[in-house]
Amino acid sequence: MGEKVRLSGKEKSELWFEGLVTLVLLLMLNFALFVLLKQMIATNPTLQDTIWSVKNVLTFGQNKAHLWSWRNVFVGAMIVLDLMVLYWRLIRRYRQMQMRHVIAELHYIADGHLDHRVRLAVNTDLQKVINSINALVDSTVNSMEEERKIEQSKDELITNVSHDIRTPLTSIIGYLGLIEDRQYRSTDELLKYTHTAYLKAKQMKVLVEDLFEYTKVRQTTTPLNTSTFNMVAMLEQLAASFELEGEKKGMVFVVSGSPDPLMMNADTEKLGRVFNNLIANALKYGKGGQHIYLNAEKVGSEVVVKVSNDGPQIPNDALNQLFDRFYRVEESRSQETGGTGLGLAIAQSIVTLHGGYIYAESSPALTSFVLHLPLKVGTTLTRTPQVPSNQAE
Secondary structure (H helix, E strand, C coil): CCEECCCCHHHHHHHHHHHHHHHHHHHHHHHHHHHHHHHHHHCCHHHHHHHHHHHHHHCCCCCCCCCCCHHHHHHHHHHHHHHHHHHHHHHHHHHHHHHHHHHHHHHHHHCCCCCCCCCEECCHHHHHHHHHHHHHHHHHHHHHHHHHHHHHHHHHHHHHHHHHHHHHHHHHHHHHHHHHCCCCCCHHHHHHHHHHHHHHHHHHHHHHHHHHHHHHHCCCCCCCCCEEEEHHHHHHHHHHHCHHHHHHCCCEEEEEEECCCCEEEECHHHHHHHHHHHHHHHHHHCCCCCEEEEEEEEECCEEEEEEEECCCCCCHHHHCCCCCCCCCCCCCCCHHHHCCCCHHHHHHHHHHHCCCEEEEEECCCCEEEEEEEECCCCCCCCCCCCCCCCCCC
């Protein structure tokens, strides 16, 4: 609720002066009209007879002419009109003062006090303008805050990319420098240097590709090449493609789905990127585990897909940060173990493009990445917070 406009002493004086001047002008006008009307009646017998007839009708033929004389009628009518004009003039001037206060508030906000809002209670029409102005300022502040976050995000992105590129680039330059200066003792040592430089260059290539993919899927205008497919069949194909790598790590894939076939509409290429990343992470970080579970289930108008492994538990304080760019659970930023740190951020962006959401949950028995996807692209799902009993709030 706004507060009423508080008039200053000067403004109150202006209001009194406005009323006094208006009253004086009205009295002068009344006197002039009275004199003019009196002269017209005195010189016009017909007008006199008319006034007398009206007086008789109003007094029901009784002799009360002194009450309904034309002078009394004129004075009464002019008093009513004068009061109406006086009220209109004072209200008009008061609203002008209200507008002056509102403009002063706007100038205060325009001077950089964006946390300030106009809290004045004024007439209905002006109140609508004030509410619109407050809404506009709120929108502007939110836009500025979003812009600030975007700039901060860009700075963080540049810093992280520079860090992750500089490390392998330093190694590449170092080993190529040794080769350039012929600081190697044998062909085997030369091949070792070139092989190391080659591996570091591949790391840089993966980072650049992931960065390009991340920036592309972050755009809400990124097109989706959708098609209808069987999600269970897709998971079985993915399990088959990773089966050899799973055997090397002693892990077995278990695929299940309900119903089967589970038909849905989505961009299979982009979802394939998501599942490839999640399965690769399960193989990389699920050391000691024996199973990777891929499960898809239709729940209402959405599909819930879980990629789980029975490897080590992810610390609770890390679960909510997994999808941050360049975040790695390990303290070391070694790309040999941590990858580029963009995989899960890319996965989240792709799922969001489809109108769904993704989150992680972990317990000593099982670590799962849970995807909620609409059966048909174009439907945006509302996330229902789910906190496992073992997960810290």
